Amino acid sequence: MRPSGLAVVTLSAVLIGVSLWPVNDVQVFSAQRQESGPYTLALPHGVLEPIIPEDNPLTEGKVALGRTLYFDKRLSLDDTVSCATCHNPKFGFADGKKVAEGIQQKKGVRNSPTTLNTAFLDAQFWDGRAPTLEEQAKGPLVNPVEMGMPSHDALVTKLRTIPTYRRGFQEVFGTAELTIDQLAKAIAAFERTLNTFNSPFDRFIAGDKTALSPSAQRGWELFQGKARCITCHEFNASYPFFTDNKFHNIGVAMKDVNFEALARKAAIETDVAGLAHESGAAELGRYLVTKQPRDIGAFKTPGLRNIALTAPYMHDGSEASLKSMIEFYDKGGVPNPNLDGGIRPLGLSEQEREDLIELLKALTSDDLPSLVKELERRGDR
Numbered sequence: 001m002r003p004s005g006l007a008v009v010t011l012s013a014v015l016i017g018v019s020l021w022p023v024n025d026v027q028v029f030s031a032q033r034q035e036s037g038p039y040t041l042a043l044p045h046g047v048l049e050p051i052i053p054e055d056n057p058l059t060e061g062k063v064a065l066g067r068t069l070y071f072d073k074r075l076s077l078d079d080t081v082s083c084a085t086c087h088n089p090k091f092g093f094a095d096g097k098k099v100a101e102g103i104q105q106k107k108g109v110r111n112s113p114t115t116l117n118t119a120f121l122d123a124q125f126w127d128g129r130a131p132t133l134e135e136q137a138k139g140p141l142v143n144p145v146e147m148g149m150p151s152h153d154a155l156v157t158k159l160r161t162i163p164t165y166r167r168g169f170q171e172v173f174g175t176a177e178l179t180i181d182q183l184a185k186a187i188a189a190f191e192r193t194l195n196t197f198n199s200p201f202d203r204f205i206a207g208d209k210t211a212l213s214p215s216a217q218r219g220w221e222l223f224q225g226k227a228r229c230i231t232c233h234e235f236n237a238s239y240p241f242f243t244d245n246k247f248h249n250i251g252v253a254m255k256d257v258n259f260e261a262l263a264r265k266a267a268i269e270t271d272v273a274g275l276a277h278e279s280g281a282a283e284l285g286r287y288l289v290t291k292q293p294r295d296i297g298a299f300k301t302p303g304l305r306n307i308a309l310t311a312p313y314m315h316d317g318s319e320a321s322l323k324s325m326i327e328f329y330d331k332g333g334v335p336n337p338n339l340d341g342g343i344r345p346l347g348l349s350e351q352e353r354e355d356l357i358e359l360l361k362a363l364t365s366d367d368l369p370s371l372v373k374e375l376e377r378r379g380d381r
């Protein structure tokens with residue numbers, strides 16, 4: 001690498017010489033582009049690259065801009081809520097709450113999932129209604145109980161008055177516009193860097209048989225066998241995220257809701273995001289997107305990395321702990337006409353339930369503390 005480093009030094013010396021001549025805008029812009037070169041994701045050997053939209057390549061500059069936006073409360077109506085309020089590095093990039101709390105302590109109806117490793121998901125949200133991180137990022141900004149901006153236009157107008165953003169967007173996107181699509185692209189680019197591996201479980205899979213306690217090792221056997229977890233929380237070396245990216249009804253939503261009436265109403269409603277935030281209708285899950293009766297009460301299989309950090313669990317935050325999670329599965333979920341065939345009583349002993357919990361605890365990345373520290377060091381709010 002040394003020789004090419006020297007070459008760069010020589011080249012920039014030449015450029016300094018050249019810059020004595022008048023420079024036009026195009027030259028200045030391309031120099032900035034060089035400063036903010038491509039951002040390379042550091043993935044463990046064998047893990048497949050996440051799909052990155054062609055019109056939103058990762059660059060250092062864009063990731064940095066997205067990071068600033070992610071932590072900036074000025075993206076909300078009253079400057080009190082940022083993406084990080086609900087996807088907080090200190091809570092495993094979730095919020096530790098049953099359901100999300102946005103501006104003026106307004107409560108939503110669903111639990112905040114982690115933003116870690118979301119680059120690898122086929123679809124975003126519990127019902128998968130957003131196909132990309134770009135699309136997803138536009139939702140909370142204008143959700144009345146999340147960040148509460150009256151419109152994307154209002155947000156863009158607000159950000160254009162902030163000189164550092166005017167400059168930052170210009171540098172990254174090369175135009176003076178500052179649009180909502182650019183904002184979504186920058187945030188999505190930052191999120192794509194929030195990937196964590198290096199858990200005790202990963203080291204065990206890589207061959208270090210001492211990385212897991214005997215109890216967690218028994219838990220892994222149960223996970224793949226008697227407890228049947230792996231049928232939905234899929235795991236393999238190229239896609240090690242513990243999800244099949246599919247939607248299942250495991251009974252969580254089956255409370256005192258009149259599903260028939262709700263489904264009839266939702267069948268003709270096109271505002272999916274609106275319904276997803278409406279108490280009652282939100283429980284229809286994947287049905288809101290597909291309008292297929294078999295999807296009533298089905299939700300996306302969540303990944304399980306860092307799961308010990310993000311209680312409470314489930315789309316509605318109804319399970320307080322890993323212990324209650326395992327009890328939920330042990331008794332066979334909540335019976336209902338749409339219950340997924342993979343869910344049935346498991347007959348686990350107390351020791352077996354304990355072993356599964358030990359496994360889930362071993363999915364926490366050892367790299368997280370340094371990631372959190374790094375974000376703090378940069379002074380993100």
Ligand code: HEC
Nearest residue numbers: 082083086100101102110111112113124125126137140146
């Ligand atoms: C008030 C809390 C709140 C705020 C603020 C918020 N989110 Fe979320 N986020 C949620 C909730 C709740 C969900 C799940 C909603 C659903 O499924 O309908 C979610 C879902 C997501 C997902 C999907 C993850 C998955 O596994 O499907 C991503 C990614 C995400 N948010 C990123 C962001 C970004 C980026 C911002 C800022 C622009 C943001 N969120 C602001 C609460 C919040």
Ligand code: HEC
Nearest residue numbers: 227228229232248252299300301302313314315329340342
């Ligand atoms: C039939 C598919 C299926 C099987 C089998 C299954 N899960 Fe799940 N799991 C899901 C779905 C779907 C959700 C989300 C449900 C909801 O919120 O309505 C979920 C949620 C979870 C969550 C909460 C995640 C979060 O972020 O809130 C944990 C933990 C979990 N499962 C662990 C397990 C374990 C351990 C097993 C085996 C005992 C298991 N699952 C078996 C599909 C499955």
